[in-house]
Amino acid sequence: MSTESLQAVRGMNDILPEEAERWLWFEAVVRDWLHSYGYRNIRMPLVEPTALFKRAIGEVTDIVEKEMYSFEDALNGDQLTLRPEGTASCVRAVLQHNLLYNAPQRLYYSGQMFRHERPQKGRYRQFHQVGVEALGFAGPDIDAEQILMCARLWKKLGIRDVTLQLNTLGDSASRQRHRVNLIAYFEQHLDLLDAEAKRRLHTNPLRILDSKNPAMQELIIAAPKLMDELDEAAIAHFQAVQSILTQHGVTFEINPRLVRGLDYYNRTVFEWVTTRLGAQGTICAGGRYDGLVEQIGGKPTPATGFAMGVERLLALLVDDGVEIPRTQLDVYVVHQGEMATPFASEIAERLRDANLHVVLHCGGGSFKSQMKKADASGAKLAVVIGDNEAQEQAVSVKDMKTGEQIRVGCMGLLATVHSRL
Ligand code: ATP
Ligand code: MG
Numbered sequence: 001m002s003t004e005s006l007q008a009v010r011g012m013n014d015i016l017p018e019e020a021e022r023w024l025w026f027e028a029v030v031r032d033w034l035h036s037y038g039y040r041n042i043r044m045p046l047v048e049p050t051a052l053f054k055r056a057i058g059e060v061t062d063i064v065e066k067e068m069y070s071f072e073d074a075l076n077g078d079q080l081t082l083r084p085e086g087t088a089s090c091v092r093a094v095l096q097h098n099l100l101y102n103a104p105q106r107l108y109y110s111g112q113m114f115r116h117e118r119p120q121k122g123r124y125r126q127f128h129q130v131g132v133e134a135l136g137f138a139g140p141d142i143d144a145e146q147i148l149m150c151a152r153l154w155k156k157l158g159i160r161d162v163t164l165q166l167n168t169l170g171d172s173a174s175r176q177r178h179r180v181n182l183i184a185y186f187e188q189h190l191d192l193l194d195a196e197a198k199r200r201l202h203t204n205p206l207r208i209l210d211s212k213n214p215a216m217q218e219l220i221i222a223a224p225k226l227m228d229e230l231d232e233a234a235i236a237h238f239q240a241v242q243s244i245l246t247q248h249g250v251t252f253e254i255n256p257r258l259v260r261g262l263d264y265y266n267r268t269v270f271e272w273v274t275t276r277l278g279a280q281g282t283i284c285a286g287g288r289y290d291g292l293v294e295q296i297g298g299k300p301t302p303a304t305g306f307a308m309g310v311e312r313l314l315a316l317l318v319d320d321g322v323e324i325p326r327t328q329l330d331v332y333v334v335h336q337g338e339m340a341t342p343f344a345s346e347i348a349e350r351l352r353d354a355n356l357h358v359v360l361h362c363g364g365g366s367f368k369s370q371m372k373k374a375d376a377s378g379a380k381l382a383v384v385i386g387d388n389e390a391q392e393q394a395v396s397v398k399d400m401k402t403g404e405q406i407r408v409g410c411m412g413l414l415a416t417v418h419s420r421l
Helices: 017-036 050-057 062-067 087-096 140-157 172-188 195-200 205-210 214-221 232-247 310-319 340-353 367-377 387-391 410-420
Strands: 047-049 069-072 079-082 105-114 126-135 163-168 266-273 282-288 303-309 331-336 358-360 381-386 394-399 405-409
Touching: 017 105, 017 126, 017 140, 017 310, 047 050, 047 087, 050 062, 050 079, 050 087, 087 105, 087 126, 087 303, 126 140, 126 310, 140 163, 140 232, 140 266, 140 282, 140 303, 163 232, 172 205, 195 205, 205 214, 232 266, 282 310, 303 310, 331 340, 331 367, 340 358, 340 381, 340 387, 340 410, 367 381, 381 387, 381 410, 387 394, 394 410, 405 410
Parallel strands: 331 358, 331 381
Antiparallel strands: 047 079, 069 079, 105 126, 126 303, 163 266, 266 282, 282 303, 381 394, 394 405
8 A cells, every 4th residue: 555545534634733722622611511501421432233323313314325334344244333423322322221210311422423425614524523412301491401501602612693593393293294294295296306305205205305405495495384283282392492592582593494314303403503604504403302212222201412513613613713722831841961861850740740731851952952942832931951950959940931041949949930830
């Protein structure tokens, strides 16, 4: 294999140190925010049995039909898939470990997801989500809480101009009625359907409403509405969600065409959307999925959740010019000489004992070249040690900004360093 071919897989990105700082900051903010609502972390494998996603997400969905990285384990023939989303794995883990035994659960996870899509801005084959799931809660209060949570996060992050789209998918009986209506309607207009819509007409007609084909938009807009089929309980639930949002001043737009790309949703569904990321404008999406736990083999359990696309959120932060605090080195230790070197490593360890961030120069070189490295490191202080200093158990502390340098004994080192940071 030539070296040229050793590149990352298309659509899978390296996150280099400069950019990783933004990720770390984002992850810290998100973790705090999740804990402030009582959510607890759960970590699932990146690989699951293919059957899990087929069953949870639905056979006739974009993800299962054409986006999954599925393969046979060559060693034992198992059918496996790199997770395309987290909800199915999370529910699987919760059931496998019986977490719903005597209490509902508020859980979150974050990490890589994999979908074989056409790579473009905001759409990658490996991307990251933060996912939030509340299992065992039936009422509209938790749906609203999750939406309010998101609104709070946008504020915390400094993100502007995201709008909330809201819809209800009703329950299975009304969905069934709607399905029959849709099939009848689209059958009357077969000539206007594209090939994909025709193929899905009898397997998953709801998905046709999700089509982005401009030629079908007029037809879709005039299609029978699920809203007209909703039963009272679903309407009351949806109204309660809306009134809690209104109570908290969260504005929303009801979008009857919001159906989501996964089959497991019912009742409340929502998306947070921006117009600033081109076609990939949805930064966060979720909703209620009361049937999923049972579908995966558990007792009927109401549940609701959402997932954010981390790459898209970070792109928005950059677009908004949100400044993030950078992590900074406190001290760069420069040393030269037979006695100086072991003394310097001892000093570096002592500074780290005091929780300072310290780089000990490695690789030798003149004081001058080492000072250049100290400068480039961004450290606030350089600690300079020659044999002379080592002999006297002293060091020189240099302020990299002002150039001011003073010599202190070992005993006074910490106080001097702290007073200059
Ligand atoms: P889209 O309509 O953009 O394809 P989706 O409905 O397939 O999104 P979800 O399954 O709801 O997406 O995933 C939740 C969020 O994860 C999305 O709103 C988006 O921010 C992000 N996301 C989904 N797919 C990708 C991808 N391929 N690359 C980057 N982010 C993604
Ligand atoms: Mg998609």
